[in-house]
Each structure stands twice: as structure tokens, then as C-alpha cells.
Amino acid sequence: MVEHMAEYYSGLSVDNTLTFGVALVMGFIAVIACFGGILFQMKKWGYGSAGYGKEGQKGSIGGFLKLLLSQIFDKKHEQGVLTTLVMDILIQRRILKRSVLRWVMHITIFWGWIMLFVFSMGIFVVELLSKAGIYHAEVHPLVENFPLIVTLNSVFGYVLFIGVLIAIARRLFIKEVREGTTFYDLFLIWGLFVIVITGFISEGIRYAGTEYATALTDLWSLGISNTAAPPAALFHVVISLLFCVAMIPFTKYIHIIATPLSILAHGGGE
Amino acid sequence: MARREPSLTTERFTTSQLLEIDACTRCGECLNWCPVLEEIEEETFTPEGREGMTDKQKMDFSPKNKLTGMREMLNKGYGLRAKLFGPRQIPEDDVLKLKDEIYHCTTCGICSTVCEASINTVEIWESFRRNAVMHKRGPYGKQTGFVDLLASHNVFAADQEDRLCWVPEDIEIKDKADVAYFTGCTAAFRMQRVGVATTRVLQALDIPFTMLGPEEWCCVSVLIRTGQLELAEEFVNHNVNAMIDKGVKTVIYACAGCHRTSRIDWPKFYEGGDLPFEILAISEYMDRLLDDGTLSESDFDWKNPLKKRVTFHDSCHTGRHCGVYDAPRRIYDMVPGAEFVEMARTRELQRCCGAGGGIKAGVSDLALKMAQKRVQDAELVNADIITCTCPFCRRNIMDGINAMDTNIIFKDQQEILAEAMGLDLTLPDNPYIDKQM
Ligand code: HEM
Ligand code: SF4
Ligand code: SF4
Numbered sequence: 001m002v003e004h005m006a007e008y009y010s011g012l013s014v015d016n017t018l019t020f021g022v023a024l025v026m027g028f029i030a031v032i033a034c035f036g037g038i039l040f041q042m043k044k045w046g047y048g049s050a051g052y053g054k055e056g057q058k059g060s061i062g063g064f065l066k067l068l069l070s071q072i073f074d075k076k077h078e079q080g081v082l083t084t085l086v087m088d089i090l091i092q093r094r095i096l097k098r099s100v101l102r103w104v105m106h107i108t109i110f111w112g113w114i115m116l117f118v119f120s121m122g123i124f125v126v127e128l129l130s131k132a133g134i135y136h137a138e139v140h141p142l143v144e145n146f147p148l149i150v151t152l153n154s155v156f157g158y159v160l161f162i163g164v165l166i167a168i169a170r171r172l173f174i175k176e177v178r179e180g181t182t183f184y185d186l187f188l189i190w191g192l193f194v195i196v197i198t199g200f201i202s203e204g205i206r207y208a209g210t211e212y213a214t215a216l217t218d219l220w221s222l223g224i225s226n227t228a229a230p231p232a233a234l235f236h237v238v239i240s241l242l243f244c245v246a247m248i249p250f251t252k253y254i255h256i257i258a259t260p261l262s263i264l265a266h267g268g269g270e
Numbered sequence: 271m272a273r274r275e276p277s278l279t280t281e282r283f284t285t286s287q288l289l290e291i292d293a294c295t296r297c298g299e300c301l302n303w304c305p306v307l308e309e310i311e312e313e314t315f316t317p318e319g320r321e322g323m324t325d326k327q328k329m330d331f332s333p334k335n336k337l338t339g340m341r342e343m344l345n346k347g348y349g350l351r352a353k354l355f356g357p358r359q360i361p362e363d364d365v366l367k368l369k370d371e372i373y374h375c376t377t378c379g380i381c382s383t384v385c386e387a388s389i390n391t392v393e394i395w396e397s398f399r400r401n402a403v404m405h406k407r408g409p410y411g412k413q414t415g416f417v418d419l420l421a422s423h424n425v426f427a428a429d430q431e432d433r434l435c436w437v438p439e440d441i442e443i444k445d446k447a448d449v450a451y452f453t454g455c456t457a458a459f460r461m462q463r464v465g466v467a468t469t470r471v472l473q474a475l476d477i478p479f480t481m482l483g484p485e486e487w488c489c490v491s492v493l494i495r496t497g498q499l500e501l502a503e504e505f506v507n508h509n510v511n512a513m514i515d516k517g518v519k520t521v522i523y524a525c526a527g528c529h530r531t532s533r534i535d536w537p538k539f540y541e542g543g544d545l546p547f548e549i550l551a552i553s554e555y556m557d558r559l560l561d562d563g564t565l566s567e568s569d570f571d572w573k574n575p576l577k578k579r580v581t582f583h584d585s586c587h588t589g590r591h592c593g594v595y596d597a598p599r600r601i602y603d604m605v606p607g608a609e610f611v612e613m614a615r616t617r618e619l620q621r622c623c624g625a626g627g628g629i630k631a632g633v634s635d636l637a638l639k640m641a642q643k644r645v646q647d648a649e650l651v652n653a654d655i656i657t658c659t660c661p662f663c664r665r666n667i668m669d670g671i672n673a674m675d676t677n678i679i680f681k682d683q684q685e686i687l688a689e690a691m692g693l694d695l696t697l698p699d700n701p702y703i704d705k706q707m
Contacts, residue, residue: 044344044349045288045289046285047280047285047288047348048286049283049285051284052393056280056281064285064286067285068285068286094386177298179325179326250350252295252296254292255293258289258290261289262290262388263387265286265290266389268388
């Protein structure tokens, strides 16, 4: 068993350096694509003018940031930037005011996604430290040294899952919403769906036949033995990096950058 | 080979507006509120050249799809592929279709109010229209006439020397004063009753005021809303400087269109940036005087109790755009005998009467249908009078009433005040008497 014991929390094996290496390289590419893409988008926004009715600028990131910041910190806003940040971005009361269902949908997606993102990053760092010999784990798999994170990871996985299911159901079953749905919308929610599902499956496979297996993880393992843990984990990691990071600037994911900035620029409020 | 220009350029959009176009999450909330979309969906109105649309095609007139249309077109010109291989050309017909969709909008602003992404849609529509005018795609229908009309410095091609021809002889207009009443073209030439009522009320309340007279040029609302900016700067600077010459500290308005334009748009065009005086709706000004004790309720010398059910239509421009909701209501509450009722949709979620955004001139049958919807709202609460603080809403709502079988009448806020105070609203003889609406 031990030779297949997964080191990396999502199942990448310590023995199989190729798998880990691939994940590392993909991570790099994804982060570069994401940052490069955001810069590209800012440059695109920078083709606009510095003020209402004024001449355009030739793709100036500085010009874009200048107007945006002046709008965000405009003293004419009724509430402070911090209030907007908490009430309208972290709690999203503008969605709540319009629809409780959509608020539940989004707040679960939002917090589910953010927390999973943070945990993944955290464990990735632990993994690197362990590889560098700086951190020595008592227990294997590595991730089992952090039972709280493992539990929270599952909890937020389900939180995200609930939101994604509501989003999918809304776009499938409400006629007006379905008719107005395009590939742009579908890519985002089905992309998340695939990420969540592959996450659960790879976790199920990782635990299959080990002392950590539960009825639930066995269900998700689809009966696959944990010898398949590294490729399953790799699949999940690559999909997540592609959909969740690399594609942010070029798909509807852009809203996780543009929407909060728009809300801040207009001073939020109900 | 020179690179081809994108079919839809970023010209006239601000950097933040380009960001906002990408910020639309397509949540669909705005679809529930857009009053133009409502008429199109119910087929009470069909845009020219778009007969027989499917339900899906009708959606192209929704704020959501307009933003999506802009996003897709802009990305064809400025996206990653465009940067690598050159802008992808969009058939001109498609751009013109989007243009028509964006001109089918009263700039009522409700889509912005409910927008979960806080997008300032109205200013994006206006920037698009400006871009359209630059590229000779806009404006729409009769809106082209505004620029020529304004050679006269007002939208009716009237003689500016007549700007004060409606003012009763016994009204004293100070040469210089802290307060100026900006009449607006409509009250000066077509709804002089509103002007007379306003000046009478001010005088009865002992509020000294000045007016610009022939030096009061159009506020340029019609140009800004329809994207025709050529004259905006000149007109705004002229009006602001004329106010400065009169030593004005506060300009008050009985026209929502002029009020919004002065408050929100003038600072964007005025050479000095922020205006050196304050812009207030007349109800806001009275509210302030009542608050600071300069005016008390007993100063209103009521003579004729109203004995009617009154409902108030918040104008989009003074309401949603400027956030003034309580002040006008406070004024109605004082009028003796008036039974004030609210319609189902009021304040920031009010339903637009259909007059604004160049729709009255550009797509008048749409404006009329929308006005009728608003009158029906008033009928539902059994109102006798529908009232507002905007001569432009007044004109459209009255057209709506005339096209319907209803007993409701329209009265401007200042008319209601003046009548209840027993003030004389007779118009002095003037060249525009038979043009009154
Ligand atoms: C950072 C602040 C964010 C803001 C202000 C924001 C705002 C919004 C809004 C207003 C909607 C439309 C909701 C509705 O239909 O009523 C939306 C949709 C969506 N958001 Fe966010 N969002 C943010 C971050 C995120 C993050 C981090 C994710 C994670 C992936 C996310 C995923 C989604 C998804 C999947 C939808 C689509 C739902 C659908 O199409 O039915 N958002 N967002
Ligand atoms: S401003 Fe009003 S009329 Fe125009 S798109 Fe928005 S909701 Fe529709
Ligand atoms: S309400 Fe705002 S975010 Fe939602 S679809 Fe309309 S414009 Fe887009």
C-alpha cells in the first residue's frame, strides 16, 4: 500500500515525481496566463478615455488604474470603501436584495471557491516545504497532518457544490433563464461542476481501501482503486488550474475581477 | 498594410466603462425591470424594421443583451485574437442593429439601480450613442434635428429674446441674487403655466431670485442623452458663466431633465470642473429652507384645500438619477385637503413614463405606450391627479391621458402649490400662447 500512499493532499504521489512535476509546471503556466491575461484586459480597458466624453487613450494600464482608483475613493460615495467591500462584495447584499435564491447560489459558490482556493494553496506550500525537506510529516498522506483543513476542505467543497447545483438547475429549469443562456454562461458553471466533481472523485480514489475511507468517499471513488490516485489527482489539478486560474481573464470568470471593481467604483450600496 | 479599424471602437467609452461592460454577470435582473423591454415583450410596441421577432430576439432590447452585444463586438476589435491577427470585421448591419437597440432606451436608469454589478448602464448607453454619432451611425430618427434647433439656443427654435415673455408683470426678477431659477426650454416656451406657478410660489414665499432670461441657453439634456456632444461644452460653459455673472450660489429647478443635466453632466463639460454653485430641485431647496427655519409651514398661505387623491410620479432624472425622493413628498404632505397615495412602484423602483432619453422625439409611439402604463398605475390606486416635478414627464403623461379613457388629470407640483395658495396662474399674452401643451 505504502508505495501508492499519496503525499500531496489531492493524491499526487511522492514517488511519482513526474506527476508532481507536471502539476508544478501547469501551475506556473496557469499563473502566468492568468496574470498576463489580467494585464492584457487592463490594457484593453485602458483604450477608453480618462473621463466622460474625453478622448481615448492608447491602451494605458496606468490610465485605467488612475480613473478607477479616483472613482473608488471618490468622496461623493455615500458609504466608505470598507463598507462596500464587506457588505457588497463579501456579503453581496446587492444580490440578496434582488433574490434570496440567487444569493444562496452565489454566496456558496463564492465562499466555497475562495476557501478551496486558499486551502489548495496552503497545502501546496506544505507540499513544497516537505519536498525541500524543511517540513517532516508524522502521518501519511501528508494532508492528514491537518485534520481541520481536511474537514473544512470537504465542507467547503460541498458548499461550492450546492451553489453550482443551484446555478445549473436555474439555467436548466427556469424558462426565461434557459432561453437567455449562452456558452459564455455555461462554460463558467459547468467548468466549476467538473472541478468539484473531479475533486470529490480524486479524493475518493485517494482514500479507497485506506483507513481514511468513509462511505461517502467510497461512493465518490466510483469503485476505482487507489493505485489510480495520482492520475486522478493530476486530472483534477490540471482541470482546476486551467478553468479556475488560466482562463480567468478570458471567460466569464473575468467577473470575479471586474464585478467587484465596478461595485467599488460606484460606491456599492443597496 | 494599415491595420483595419475595429468595427466598434472604444472611442468615447471611459476606461471604467470598458471594465463595467466586462463586469456584467448576465444575472438577468435588469430584464425584470426595463420598461422598454416590457412594451416590446408584450408587443404593445414593435421597433421599426423588427416586426415578427421571436421571444429570443426581443431580448436583444434588454440591458443585459445590449451589454453583451457591446462586449462581444469590442472583443472582436480588441481581444486577444484581434491583437494577434487583426480586428475581426463585424457586418455593419449588426452594428446598426445594436445601435437601434441602444437608442430604444429612455435612460430611465432602473437597470442600473437593480444591477447586481452596480454598472452605471445609462452612462454606458450614452457613451455608445456618442460613439455612434462620431461614426455617423446615430442618432435615431428625429433626434438628428436637435443640433439644428439649438442654433437658436433652445430646443424649439424660438427667439431667445422671448425667454421671459411668460413672466407676469408683477413678478420681480432680481438682477443679482443668491438663488436663480433655471426655467428650461419646455417651461419657457411650451409649458409656461409651470413657469408662472413656480415664480408665483417663490414670490409668495418671499424668496428673492434671479433668472438668466435670454442668457439661459438650453441645458443640453437632449444632446447628452442622444450622444450629440458637439455643442455641449459651449452651452454648459455659457450657462455656468452666466450664473457666475449673476452672483448665484444656488440654482433651483422645476424641470427634472434640466436638474439632472446640470447636476450630473455640467461638471463633466464645464471648463472649471466642479460648479461654483449648488444645483437643487426646487423641492429640495424648499425642504432645506423648512429644515433650517428660513421657511415655516405657516408661510404657505393656503386658500384652496385640494380635496383630491394625489399620486406622485418620481421622475427618473430627479429621482433615481439624483436620489431626491423625500423632499417632493414633504411638499405634497403640506397641501391641505390633498389625500396622498403612492403607486405600487415608486422611488428608486418607479416606472419610467417614457419621455426621456430622446424617446419622445425619436420613437414617439413607444413614449406614448409607456405613458399609458404609468397612468394605469395611477388608476390602480384610484388617484384623481397624477403629479410630477418635470414638464417633460408632464407632456408625455398628458399625451398618455389623452389617448386613454380616463378621468385622471395631470398637475405639476408647482401648479398644485400655486392653486392651493390661491395664486393667479393666468399667462400674460405672448407669442407662444397657442403653442402651450
Ligand atoms: C469577487 C466578488 C464577486 C462578485 C461581486 C460576484 C458577482 C456576481 C454576480 C452579481 C453574479 C450574478 C448572480 C445572479 O445570477 O444573481 C455572479 C454570477 C456568478 N459568479 Fe460571481 N462574483 C464574485 C466572485 C465570484 C467567484 C470568486 C466565483 C467563483 C468561481 C464566482 C462564480 C460565479 C458563478 C459561477 C456565477 C454564475 C451563475 C450563473 O450563471 O447562473 N463569482 N457573480
Ligand atoms: S435605462 Fe431604462 S429603458 Fe434604458 S435599458 Fe435601462 S431599464 Fe431599459
Ligand atoms: S442586472 Fe447588471 S449584471 Fe445583471 S444582467 Fe443586467 S446589467 Fe448584467
